[in-house]
Amino acid sequence: MRLTPLPAFEDNYIWALRAADGRAVIVDPGQSAPVLAAARQGLQPVAILLTHHHNDHIGGAADLLRQWPQLPVFAPADERITLECEKVGESDRVQLPGFDFEVLSVPGHTRSHIAFFGHGHLFCGDTLFSLGCGRMFEGTAAQMHASLQRLAALPAQTLVCCGHEYTLANAAFARHVEPTNAALQRRQQEALDMRSRSLPTVPSVLASELQCNPFLRTASPEIQRSVATRLGRPAADEIEVFAELRRWKDGFRA
Template sequence: MRLTALPAFQDNYIWALQTTDGRAVFVDPGQSAPVFDAVAQGMQPAALLLTHHHNDHIGGVAELRQRWPQLPVFAPVDERITVECERVGDNQRVQLPGFDFSVMEVPGHTRSHLAYFGHGHLFCGDMLFSLGCGRMFEGTPAQMLASLTRMAALPPQTRVCCGHEYTLANAVFARHVDPNNAALQRRQKEAQDMRSHCLPTVPAVLADELQCNPFLRTGDAAVVAAVATRLGRTPADAVETFAELRRWKDGFSA
């Protein structure tokens, strides 16, 4: 399988996972033009996978379906996604010739957010980012933490394919929380080098995220201590640690 990050908008990625014969699944096409360009260079569209309803993740679907009316589209059960599609939910599978993905319901960023896991790749939209996580627009801290914990339990070599290029900004906050983390320092340097050469910093490897991403480490002593300093007391549990960490990030400026 060949993975390609197609840049869209200012910092979005549309993911294309391609078989050896050129057939490709496209994830979260917020714009149609990057997909049209990829097809012009030889990719053959096999399906679209949608993680959630935000327009920067689904805005190109209608134009793509105009071009390929029979192109399968898989999406969460959410009335805000109005394109014709096959609705999928937790523990279902998306199976196509050459492709097999398991569907995970991961509420938090939105109430109906999905992730797709297959072929060693996790397509997680705006739920999990390298060194960060999405904002909670509709979910609760308990939901968000449960969703992140579930994704964190996937095989360590899983490649985390998120929807935005946020790694450098996330690294600044993560270093503020956990300044003595050597693995985090290495990841920040690696990401800086990648961006200096105009390369995507993702996909990230899940094993690395488990060492570096504070939102996946709510039980880690250094993260708990940083949150306790902000609260003026020890957080009651992992949910409170996560909630305060997310609140801290929401208002953070370097």
């Protein structure tokens, strides 16, 4: 399988997971133009996977269906997604010739957010980012924390294919929260080098996220101390650690 990030808007990625014969699954096409350009270079879309209803993740799908009317679309059960599609949820599978994905329910960013896991790749939309996580527009801290812990339990070599190029901004916050984390310092430098060459910093490897991403590291003593300092008391549990990290990040400016 060949993974290709297709840049869209200012910082979105549309993902194309391509088999050796050019057949590809397209994930979260917020715009159609990047997919159509890739198709002119030999990409052959065979399905669209949608993680959540936000327009920067689904806005190009209707145009792609006009180009390929028989293209199947798999999406979460959400009335705000009005495309003709197959609604999928927890424990469902998306099975196509040469492709097989498990569907995971990961609410928090939105109430109906899902992720697709298969072939060593996790397509997680705006739930998990490199060195960060999505904002909680509709879910609770407990839901989002549980969703992230579920993703954290996937195989360590899983490639995390998230929806945005946020790594450098996330790194600045993560270093503020956990300044002595050597693995995080290395990851930040790696990301700086990649962006200086206009390369995407994702996918990242889940093992690296477990070492560096503060939202997956709510049990870290240093992170708990940072949160306790901010709260003026120790957090009651890891959910409160997560909730305060997310509030902190929402207002953080490097």
